Amino acid sequence: MTPEEIVAFAEGLARVSAAGGSPKAFANHLAERIDAAVLVEDAEWKHVATAGGGAEIPVSLRDVLDAQHPPVHDVHRLRNGRTGLALPIFVGEEHLGWLAAFGGKAGAFEYAIRLTASAIGVELSREQGGRLGRRRTFWERLLSRTYHDAAALRDDAAARGIRPAPQYVVVCLEFEFSDETHAAAEQTQLRTIAIESLRSTDGDVGFLERSATLFVVVPAPREIDAANVRTAATLLPRTLAKRGVATRVAGGVGEAAPALNAAQSAEQAEAAMIIGRRIYGSGSVIAYDALGAYPLLMQGARPEELRGFAQRALAALRAYDEKHQTELERTLKLYLAVGENVKTAAAELNVHRHTVFYRLRQIAEITGCSLESPHDQLTLRMAIAIDALSE
């Protein structure tokens, strides 16, 4: 191309841009000018636009390129018998996609292809920023209780390209960087690990930053999904340590909640993080439902919440007693009432003390509470006290 032709081509691109400039319009401009088939794909090899049509356009550029990820900033040759040029689309260091022109003549128009790739890059960058922003707004609205009915939530999610789930578990995380100078780079790495650990196939995962706290909204349509999110989140500190990340993480996990009530899961996650930090110190991610009585003590609670807490804490024991005609609940109450004295409890229950030990082991297994742990004891004692007051 002569300098005049290059200038004329660039002026054409400017006109396309002024007219609204979509990647498709830029691709058309290039295809017409160089009389070749043109393909634009994003960084994940999805078609963004085609122009100049014809059988020359492959199913995907991936099939005709030998490209590393991220690719080098240069013209790439095509393989598998294809002729033409492919150019990665970059904005700064961010790889946004590919532009390819097919046919033997394409090599003569390298400058035009480069200029078009730059113009499409600006457009893709703007679009991506807008899309991210639109998605972020959805998660903000979800955690701010903006949606009042499921239809509104569903419609807004669809408009923003989000696949919603019927139920979510929210995880909140705060990172304590060992070295503030590398905080930005570490933040990206931590986010990547969090995404890997809290991934889901049941819908899109939401990420929302509020001041220093990262909220991860994870789809959990079934009980097993919620359990796995809770486990994966509580394993995060160990995962980070295994990956050699020095940054400590503190966090909390809320209970599963319907999408419309995801904000409650977020509040529980935040409360769990704050309580966990105070009780267990930093460096752990704690599930709200593992905190027993502490949320009630910190936040206060209405009578029905107190009764609900007591019922939940003693439910497994009661179900076991009912099914097997045992008296584990009575044993637990008596054991705590007599100051954890096994001998006295055995005498009161009219059983041998070995039977009391056996029952205490059963109680620990069934409730998931260690009777030697002051935290767990507090939960059980409070549940028993609330239960007694409710009768």
Added chain:
Amino acid sequence: MHSVNNQFKRPITNRDVMKIAKERDVRLVRLVFADIFGTNKNVSIPAGELERALDGQVSFDGGSIDGFVRGEELDMLLVPDPATFAVYPWSAEGTEARLICDITMPDGTPFEGCPRTTLQRVVEATAPVLPPLRVAVEAEFYLFEASTDGLSTRTTDVGSYFDFSANDRGEQARTAFVAALEGMGIGVASAHHEHGTGQHEIDLPHGSVLDAADSVLTLRSVVKNLATRFGLEATFMPKPRADQAGSGLHLDFVLGTVESPASDLNDAMLYAVGGLLSHAPATTAICNPTVNSYKRLVAEWDAPIYAVWAQRSANALVRVPPAQAPLRVEMRGPDASCNPYLALAVLLGAAADGVARGLLPGEPFEGTTYELGPKERHERGIAALPKSLRQAIGELDADAVVRGALGDHIYHAFRDAKLAEYERFRRAVHPWEHEMYLRSS
């Protein structure tokens, strides 16, 4: 498998084997290997050929072994593992011994269809991913009265779980099995009567993965051989009687090393359980490889029917007993008829995939799985185990990880043979059908 009760030290080198063979006056050596169905095969050689055999120079016709190379003559080589050398205690003093072998092609390259080599390949491939582990085995079997046609399920035994009756021939035979195994250098952790009348269990302590599979092969041959001396017939058929418990081959993965056993529930263990459950429908084809296997996997006698993990529930597929050191992951699905090399290979492959992909298994199940309804199963993401060999093969076809653990050769050979077996079963007219329909139709 190393036991404190071993009567002799395991040989390490070919030279050790030659020395022991001479000391014990061994006259005949059986070169033992397993076909893809886990059947014990062997080639006998006189003691004079032992040195040549230890050098891997003894060949056999691989074309005549089911699942190896059908329809053509192909000499394959038997490469003995010197650590498996053992003198059979039932032979006259010092006359007969065995060596377990890997199989190679004539040019010395490993044979893809050798189950033992396959297990070693999987152990090596998964070692960087899985935590250190050892395997213990609980093998169940029935002892029936020997009959001339060899098809009796009659027993004079009236015992049940953990019963002891000194005059019972089954009890006496079991004692002899334990003594023979110990005599061959295979430690026994315990042995007892099982639920079924005529059913017994022998538990082998934890050892390396390969040792565990070798020991199952030996245990089967010892039990089958010695039972006849008591007028009994031993069977590892998964469900010989519809009214009695089936025979399992529970495989316990013991986490950690002997020096530092794992005691806490940890992330790697959770991921491994996640992998075992996620691939359970496909591994069932290998762990439960006969038409009869699926008559054991029914809601009776604590047999597993769902891919569930639990700490206490006896009918879960995977059980991780709580607060126990060393930490054990017990696979309760495999049955006594499976090929132990292949069962362990696919289970290790599944567990390693769980660790590599960070698969989580949900909360441990409480209670009995037999009462699980479809809604609860959906909520808890619990898959049903296949109900027939045909269904299990379909699951195997769909699982690239499990197929990968088997390797192409074994996968195709196993699949073809098992589909043919299922088709023969489907076409057969069974006595139950006569009872049910002959007169009424």
